[in-house]
Amino acid sequence: MNPERLDKVIHERVRLALMSALAARGSLTFGELKEILTVTDGNLSVHATVLENARLLRIKKEFAGRKPRTTFIITEKGRQAFARYLAELEKMLAGES
Amino acid sequence: MEPQEIAGELQFIKQTMWASTRYTNVPPGGAVLAGVLGGAGAAASYWMLGAAKLADPGLLSRGDRIGLLVLWAGILAVAAGVSVALIVRQARKTGRSAWNPLVARMFFSELPLLLAGGLLTWVLADRGLDALIPGWWLLDYGLVLFGLHYYTGNDHRNQSLIFLTLGAVALFSPLGRAVMLLAAGFGAVHLLFGLKGFLEQSGEP
Numbered sequence: 001m002n003p004e005r006l007d008k009v010i011h012e013r014v015r016l017a018l019m020s021a022l023a024a025r026g027s028l029t030f031g032e033l034k035e036i037l038t039v040t041d042g043n044l045s046v047h048a049t050v051l052e053n054a055r056l057l058r059i060k061k062e063f064a065g066r067k068p069r070t071t072f073i074i075t076e077k078g079r080q081a082f083a084r085y086l087a088e089l090e091k092m093l094a095g096e097s
Numbered sequence: 098m099e100p101q102e103i104a105g106e107l108q109f110i111k112q113t114m115w116a117s118t119r120y121t122n123v124p125p126g127g128a129v130l131a132g133v134l135g136g137a138g139a140a141a142s143y144w145m146l147g148a149a150k151l152a153d154p155g156l157l158s159r160g161d162r163i164g165l166l167v168l169w170a171g172i173l174a175v176a177a178g179v180s181v182a183l184i185v186r187q188a189r190k191t192g193r194s195a196w197n198p199l200v201a202r203m204f205f206s207e208l209p210l211l212l213a214g215g216l217l218t219w220v221l222a223d224r225g226l227d228a229l230i231p232g233w234w235l236l237d238y239g240l241v242l243f244g245l246h247y248y249t250g251n252d253h254r255n256q257s258l259i260f261l262t263l264g265a266v267a268l269f270s271p272l273g274r275a276v277m278l279l280a281a282g283f284g285a286v287h288l289l290f291g292l293k294g295f296l297e298q299s300g301e302p
Contacts, residue, residue, distance in 0.1 A: 013109075020110045021117035025199060028117065031192025036117050064189050071194070086110070093103045 005092075009054045010085045014039055014047045022057060022074035023082045030070040048072055056081055120199055120248040124187045125294025127180035128287045135283025138172045142276050151273035154227040162222045169234075203248050207241045214238075231275035235264030235282045252290060259286050 010019055017037045021028060028036070034044055051057045056078035060071045074082075098106075143151065145164055150156045188195035214237035221230050239260030246254035263282045267275040 016106075016110065017113045020113035024114035024117045025197070027197065029192055029194050032117075032194070034192075035121065036113070036119075064194075067189055067192070069192060069194075086107075089103055089107055092098060093100060093107070095100075 005088055007081055007085050007088075009050060009056065010081060012047070014043060015051055016085075018044075018047060018051060018072070019056065019074070019078065019082045019085075022072060023079065027071055027073040030072070033072060051078070054081075118199060118248065119250065120203060122184055122188050122191070122193050122195070123249055123252075123294070124180070124183040125291045125298060127176075127183045128291030128294060130179050130291075131176045132284050132286070132288030132291055134172045134176050135287055136280050136285070138169060139276055139280030139284055141168055142279070143273075146272075146276075148273075151276065152271070154272045155225070157225075157227055162227070166218075166222065199248065203245060207244050210237060210241050210244070228270075228272040228275055229268060231272075231279040232264050232267030232270070235260050235267055235278065237264075238282070239264055252294070256286055256290055 010016055014037065017039075018033065021033060021036050030041075030044065033039075034041065037044065039047075048057065048059060052059050055075055058073045058075055060073060062069055062071070142165055145168070146157070146161060150161065185195040187193075194200075214234065217233055217237075218230055221227065221233065239257045242253045242257035242260060246252075246257060260282050263278045263286075267278040270278065
């Protein structure tokens with residue numbers, strides 16, 4: 001079974017968790033993601049930036065009242081890449097080459 | 098990758114997707130306030146009707162019914178309004194979003210039950226079946242909480258089971274006892290779970 005076929009950007013624990021959460025919810029704030037994934041601020045920022053650079057998610061910064069709020073939104077490309085990643089895993093589990 | 102690793106990866110994805118659909122922005126202050134208002138509303142209903150009308154709902158006038166409906170509609174409006182304000186405040190404080198697709202799904206999935214609650218209340222009052230109203234409110238609210246617990250967790254499920262039990266008992270009770278059960282549900286149960294929420298929050302790191 002060849003993990004080389006898996007999308008390398010997604011194939012990392014925190015980024016996979018990030019993409020899974022966003023695939024389920026569409027968009028999540030920084031605070032929500034931190035709570036779901038139980039990661040540090042820095043770790044979340046670094047991995048989100050990798051996904052943003054690959055255009056798998058979009059980062060929106062705004063103000064909620066006087067507090068800044070960062071929201072992560074999965075892109076169409078991100079949805080497709082995540083679906084392909086899942087399909088690839090299932091194929092590998094089924095033993096298809 | 099070994100098959101166990103792949104299965105583990107798929108399980109991890111499933112768990113993360115499930116965890117992301119949990120709603121955790123439930124401020125305990127809303128439940129405490131609902132408890133205070135619910136208890137006060139039941140006491141006010143008791144006082145407005147008096148012992149004779151509570152023992153024989155056939156003595157209730159149109160004015161009594163309108164008075165009670167205005168009282169409880171006011172309580173519902175204040176409790177809902179303050180709860181929404183607390184949810185928005187907590188969301189801002191913790192960097193969450195107060196309104197998002199998950200909240201919308203929760204709200205619209207329970208809306209029909211709330212509307213049915215209002216409609217059946219109107220019909221029961223119109224037909225003079227006033228003794229059934231407290232039981233129906235407890236049951237209806239219990240059903241709403243039961244639906245919400247799929248997003249929020251066991252606290253709402255436990256509250257729901259208590260409300261459903263109180264509602265079932267109230268439906269077979271005379272009006273006086275049904276109003277006391279209303280106080281136990283909307284007053285005491287809300288207060289207890291609200292205080293439990295505060296204790297749990299203060300214990301968080």
